[in-house]
Amino acid sequence: MTNTGKRVMLVDDHPIWIEALVEDLGEAGFEIVATASNGEECLRRARAVRPDVVVMDLQIPPPDGVVCTEILTREFPDMHVLVVSASGERDDVLAAVKVGAKGYVLKSASKTDLLDAVIRTSRGEAVFTPVLAGLVLGEYRRMAAGGDTANTPTLTERETEVLRLVAKGLEYREIADRLFVSHRTIQNHVQNVLRKLELHNRVELTRYALEQGLGD
């Protein structure tokens, strides 16, 4: 396959996974510029080689994947993190997305789905899977129920609709057909949803820091 020109770093503490991904992504034309098996390596090597995409397992020796995601996306806004992790780590996945991860794919996803996700991440697009859509929906609902509506981001009706359809396993194409809009529009909706969440998280963190007197 032709070279995509995208440089990828793999972070996982399981060698068999690194091996499999190196092979698959290499075949698909990605340049694997680094691998890391723990958080410390991840940060050091990512700073050194500046990959376009970081494929991140969340459960790695410390600092864990969420912390690494937060640090890397803050230091390098152009570096896109894709979480590829096992199921059943929902709280961590939500945390990673809130600090800037672009998407989440299950480890057991098919090769095509995974490649597709890496390609989309490298373009800076959000990669929503049903599980992630459910988590994000739940987070918005939680925030809405918590009062303080002035500062909390809310979903538009259309965004809620799109998220629910993603969570129910529909492809973007199917959703576009159902809602009589373009594929691109759907992509924009999910992108927005994630951006609002991430932005809100940053604002909250800053506000917290100010309140704690750490702002200056």
Added chain:
Amino acid sequence: MLRLALLVIFITVNVQRLRSANHPAALSLACAVMFIWSMASWYLNQRPEYRTPLWMGLDLLVTIAVVAPSRWILGSELLSGSYYGVPGYWMVSAPLALAIWRGPAFGSAAGLLVGMVNYAQMPSSDPREWVDLLCMVMVPGFVGFLANHLESLIAERDLSFDTAAKLAERERLNRIVHDGVLQVLALVERDGSEFGPKGERLAKLAGDQEARLRLLLQDIDVAVPDKNDVIDLVQLLSARESATVTVSTMAGALLLPIERAMETDAAVAEVLANTRNHAGENAKSWILLERDGDEVLIAVRDNGKGMSEEEVVLAQTAGHLGISASIMGRIASLGGTAHWSSSPGTGVEWELRIPVEETAP
């Protein structure tokens, strides 16, 4: 310590009655012996290697040696007046030491022996003498019993610490092994489908097992909270995850009273069974759990061949209860509603709404 306290008390007593004693010099000597022996045994008892039968026998002999000449030293008048022997209650120390290190039987026997020697100095029908004798037997016996008990408690505690440590280590190893197994299963699930129908079958099996093993591991971490008779619906529904079922929920927990949660879960199980049985072989299901104010919203969608009103009615008249009783009935009994929609070729979509009371997590 007790020995030293008793020593101080009875040396004081003896100093007071020194003048009226028959043989003051002997009384002073006896006090000196008590003092030296107390110090020696205090020192020796700190060292386990001296807790031998020899030293304990000697302890007992010294005690008897001080008790036995009481009458001769003090004279019967003084003895019957105060009824304390030369060492007074100091004499209980040796039997106590025996009781602690050798058990209640030794302690009581030694106490009886010393007590009898003491009693023989001044036999009388004074009930206080009898109580003293009884105490000489009972107290070492009781202390010995306590010491034994304490010792076995400590042993038990050590054993359980030991067991806990071993279990923790085993759990740690389990985690490593399980984690490795999960990775391999996920890999088989991912790559298996490239190897034709057989590979696909393997991939599906691996996927199911992966989901199960993962749930099992989570169960170890989070015990079902049954203290307040509530259960986490998120966990309950997540257990339905498999190679063909995807479960999407909010993060965290959604606590419901156990019965309501179980009924809800059972209704969802029925929807999934319906998909398995009627939607075709490769049909997949997606479950979405949401909390909307005071309602729980569960959407279950499959991408099977769909079903029509006619089919449902036909099934009902043919005696199948599936949809009407198992799904709608269950949800209705919880005060909720269940709707389904379908069009041929696009699968079936269920929407279950169940009211919830506020159950703070």
